[in-house]
Amino acid sequence: MFSNDFKSIVLNSTRLIDVRAPIEFEKGSFPYAINLPLINDKERHEIGICYKKYGNNEAVKLGHRLVSGAVKEERVKAWSEFIKINSDAKLFCFRGGQRSKISQEWLSQSGYDITRFRGGYKAFRNYLINEIEKSCTHFKPIILGGRTGSGKTILLNNLDNSIDFEGLANHRGSSFGRKITPQPSQINFENALAYDLIQKLDKGLKYLVFEDEGNRIGSVFIPKIFADYLLVAPLIILETHIVERIGITFNEYVFEAQKMYGNNLVEWRDEILGAMSRIKKRLGSQRYQKVCDIFENAFDEQMQRGSQEAYKEWIEYLLREYYDPMYDYQIQKRSKQVEFRGSSEEVVEYLSQLP
Template identity: 60%
Template sequence: MSKLFDDFKSIVLNNTPLIDVRAPVEFKKGAFLNAVNLPIMSDEERHEVGICYKNKGNAKAIELGHELVSGEIKEQRVQAWLSFMDANPDTLLYCFRGGQRSRIAQEWIGERGREIVRLKGGYKAFRSYLLDELENSYNHFKPLLLGGRTGSGKTIELKKMQNAIDLEGLANHRGSSFGQKITQQTTQIDFENNMIYKIVQKAEEGFKTLVFEDEGKHVGSVFMPESFIEILPKAPLVILETPMDERIEITLNEYVVDAQKTYEGAEYVDAFEAWQLDIKSAMERIKRRLGDQRYREVSAIFEDALGEQKRSGSYEKYKEWVEYLLREYYDPMYDYQIQKRSHLVAFRGDAKEVHEYIKSIV
């Protein structure tokens, strides 16, 4: 008899590894944390079976599926599942609705003398559970926002807090005009799934206050869930105040030093060229807000810094470029936004003071 499992909360709390046997095109649209895509059918095979289902019905579609995934192809896919199970003994299995694909995969694994439990209702049921939790999550905690000017080190400090959730990290974005990373952002579905994983886990740990970075409605290409758009802008705001010289160093490391290393680790013919083109594209995106004169000034400063790095390998001249961006672009914009929400500011202080304040109210 097929073994089924529907204690979705335990999957979240235990970070249970999952085998997703849906086709790659389905997986890319959205999946779950700790899930690996080991499909029972490729995109092409799934497409053929789908056409057969529409034209000839379910029985013929199943028959075609078994024909397409047989012999060496079947062996390779079963072996991939078994290898993952060897590395992750508590693995669970799912397809879209917990129906034929995961049941067949379960049977094939059983033929090899192994057992695996599949999710009752599959992806659809687990996703519904997560959406319900997301919709009702604000009943389980009080939100607190950590704000501060660009380069103040908000993300650095968030990572030191046990009751914090790093939304930029979940979205794989740095949350600014220059925040795009070379790795693709998470999908909207993945962002929501990852977010509720963290919230359920933090609630289980007993935290009644959760700290989020002060974000807008969007984090790059993903957007905040509707329920959070309603509650987060009204949450108390703690402002992290950091001296300009420290902000310059933090931003320099993020935009230049660490960013260039990331490009070097990717498959680019000229990593340095790819990085500077992306920076120039980012400056082009903020040109309208900067205005023509300031855009020309910041571009000239950047070109000088590029030339210096090419000549000597030094990052020093980028500090002038970073400071210009902070003073002329980021700070006026941030100060304007904070002024409109000044009634929500509960505390201001440096990193040590902010940590002590947050600990005092948890």
């Protein structure tokens, strides 16, 4: 059984079995995919050498010898257990060829029928990339800007027609934005973006709202055609009082961030100091030294008395001396794109009135 109804797979968030080797899976796969390989990395390497020396037939024979007996039973069992829980699951390898065919046949012999991708990973991946590019003709973009700590992500997550680049990238989009868990690969980021776009546009949404990010979020990049489309989109500025901005920034970069590090606050401190060193040149030596001193004093205060309040002074200094001037300068250069400014409530009201 074959399937190339990739849109249905996306819209239904279908669970997938990726039977490629772990090394292939780590480079990139699809949302809702689990790696249950037919052959592991070592076996794949040996089979590859055999293929180069003796051709396809001998490589296939070696593969069957390596994955036989208890090894074969173990792998078929893993697939079967997954299918028991996910009856609509689909199966794929790289090109929809031998590995997925063998896996499908072995499952059938064990009493489990499963559909595999026509064209495999490569065909589905091409579909998703094409959908990102095609999507630019199906919606009107709106960019949500605002100074650091304005609550842009909070607002986005309360909108039905938004796409959160930072959430997809697992990064806060700034020098201090790295999280304790790693970012996705570029391939995984693009595939997740395609899923989000397809699912949102299937609802008939005319406008999609994105945070003002640029084309890079940590280590991943927004696909160029898509980023260029957003570059000339109307800009809405979220305006939030400095006191509230300090609170929002404190909650995300101190309170919630420290919880991720558990009891290892020294590691969190070192991460923050590393982030500050990355902006040292733009801060200048005098301001850099001052912001480091404020931060270290706040850290000592927490260690001695358990209070995090002193970090708010550090945050306010960074906002006023570094982030605000830099952002205001960038927005001034794009002033012709600005169509609206207002509070969170006013922005939501404005968006609701769009034709």
